[in-house]
Amino acid sequence: MEMIAGDVHAHGYGWAGVWSAVASLIFLWSMVQQYLPRQLEDYFIALSRRLQSAVSPYVTISIDEHVPASFGRSEAYLAVEAYLSATCVSGARRLRADLAADSDRMSVAVDDHEEVVDEFRGAKLWWRKNKSLPRGNVISWSAHEEERRTYCLTFHHRHRGLVDAAYLPHVLAEGRAATVRNRQRRLFTNNPSSDWSGYEARVWSHVKLEHPSTFATLGMDPDRKRDIIDDLEMFRDGKDYYASVGKAWKRGYLLFGPPGTGKSTMIAAMAKYLDYDVYDLELTSVKNNTELRRLFIETKGKSIIVVEDIDCSIDLTGKRKKKKKKASKKKKEEGGDKKKKTPPAPGAGKDEENKVTLSGLLNFIDGLWSACGGERIIVFTTNHKEKLDPALIRRGRMDVHIEMSYCCFESFKVLAKNYLHVADHELFHEIQQLLGEVNMTPADVAENLMPKSKKKDVDTGLARLVKALKEAKEETLAKALAEAEQEEGTEDDEDEEDDNSSSEEEENGSNNEEE
Numbered sequence: 001m002e003m004i005a006g007d008v009h010a011h012g013y014g015w016a017g018v019w020s021a022v023a024s025l026i027f028l029w030s031m032v033q034q035y036l037p038r039q040l041e042d043y044f045i046a047l048s049r050r051l052q053s054a055v056s057p058y059v060t061i062s063i064d065e066h067v068p069a070s071f072g073r074s075e076a077y078l079a080v081e082a083y084l085s086a087t088c089v090s091g092a093r094r095l096r097a098d099l100a101a102d103s104d105r106m107s108v109a110v111d112d113h114e115e116v117v118d119e120f121r122g123a124k125l126w127w128r129k130n131k132s133l134p135r136g137n138v139i140s141w142s143a144h145e146e147e148r149r150t151y152c153l154t155f156h157h158r159h160r161g162l163v164d165a166a167y168l169p170h171v172l173a174e175g176r177a178a179t180v181r182n183r184q185r186r187l188f189t190n191n192p193s194s195d196w197s198g199y200e201a202r203v204w205s206h207v208k209l210e211h212p213s214t215f216a217t218l219g220m221d222p223d224r225k226r227d228i229i230d231d232l233e234m235f236r237d238g239k240d241y242y243a244s245v246g247k248a249w250k251r252g253y254l255l256f257g258p259p260g261t262g263k264s265t266m267i268a269a270m271a272k273y274l275d276y277d278v279y280d281l282e283l284t285s286v287k288n289n290t291e292l293r294r295l296f297i298e299t300k301g302k303s304i305i306v307v308e309d310i311d312c313s314i315d316l317t318g319k320r321k322k323k324k325k326k327a328s329k330k331k332k333e334e335g336g337d338k339k340k341k342t343p344p345a346p347g348a349g350k351d352e353e354n355k356v357t358l359s360g361l362l363n364f365i366d367g368l369w370s371a372c373g374g375e376r377i378i379v380f381t382t383n384h385k386e387k388l389d390p391a392l393i394r395r396g397r398m399d400v401h402i403e404m405s406y407c408c409f410e411s412f413k414v415l416a417k418n419y420l421h422v423a424d425h426e427l428f429h430e431i432q433q434l435l436g437e438v439n440m441t442p443a444d445v446a447e448n449l450m451p452k453s454k455k456k457d458v459d460t461g462l463a464r465l466v467k468a469l470k471e472a473k474e475e476t477l478a479k480a481l482a483e484a485e486q487e488e489g490t491e492d493d494e495d496e497e498d499d500n501s502s503s504e505e506e507e508n509g510s511n512n513e514e515e
Ligand SMILES: Nc1ncnc2c1ncn2[C@@H]1O[C@H](COP(=O)(O)OP(=O)(O)OP(=O)(O)O)[C@@H](O)[C@H]1O
Pocket: 217, 218, 219, 220, 257, 258, 259, 260, 261, 262, 263, 264, 265, 266, 382, 383, 404, 411, 415, 442, 443, 444, 446
């Protein structure tokens, strides 16, 4: 080194001269890059690479961050990034830390132009993260579109077979597992199709899924709860089983029961237990079956796809209904004038053709599952199971039917433990009796148990529930009495009518006799 420096000094240039020469070369290269025709530049690059591969015993595989004609970052790239972060990051000198997507945790990845070394079954492999900027005349709207990142894997050509057959599948599997371990569960909702094209087009939007419900806090009979958990576990760990019996790795759940019995709460508990994402599919904003298919294709595995209030979103002839709330709002706007008929809007007939149909929904559930990989659960909820088409809820589509019913004593005990931290109390016996006589939803029971001040007063909470149950019981009795009286009234009327008609007949009979 000294000798070179001495030589340079001896020729009278010094370091400044060396730097200016380097800078001139870089400038010259950038000018050549700028003005060299694109084809010629590509030709030179290809030539240099061919020369390099002719003399070098090393092979390089590139994995790009963005794949043409696909949205988002490539799955292979993300898997490599996760794999390197989990296994090789300690060997890197320069790292990049960022807040992981939707998470409170910092994630650390290899920085641009950094190299790390990995070893696999005795083979040495080098990973390098490259970043390149687009050529001069490309205009881009966003910073991230300008930069192109690539992971380059280099290894000796004698390891080619090992890399293809074992190392790359190992990286993919480990990377995916690391992603699942680190990921934050997300709640997706579908965007209207007008947002599906253009810059940053997205079919689904997501937020962090932070619902606090778990199976421990869900008020339900413990045996039924255990059955559901067992079923979910069987599904989650059943990849090989599903493959062996030739079934797509999916399962359908139908949750039915009155409002406030915990159907949505159950879905949140299921997602938490399985550590799955939730796709909340709002069917009323899907225009037709094609859109439905696109939405499905864009879902990922390890997820629960939910259609709430299925009977309000689609009807059995395939004709879509508006959501209940929207319909009632419209009624109000129209001033409740039922007789007044508005003329059909122009193109209304066309709208009829463009709709989600029952058969579209059935195809959505059956056909596409297999094409899109597995590990998906679909959940429908409804307040009226009897309104649903049997085809929609038959086993094989909706494999498990779960009735969410009014609060029983077992459910109450879970809620009392959650809300008041009490496992037994002198009022429990009375509550048990009342719950046997009155229908009250877990949502109402929970509301009564909820402390109304900072002090969690057990006695007050339970007494409030007893009072509410007694009131509900009286209401039910009064209603039953009124109904019985009404029935009696109608029976009396009918009897009177019968008496009248028989006396008339008698009169007529005697008249006839007289005649
Ligand atoms: N079984 C339950 N266990 C614990 N909490 C419950 C249960 N059922 C209802 N709740 C409470 O009541 C609230 C409403 O319940 P939820 O939204 O799950 O009812 P739902 O059955 O989905 O009603 P809807 O049919 O109107 O959608 C929840 O926030 C939860 O706190």
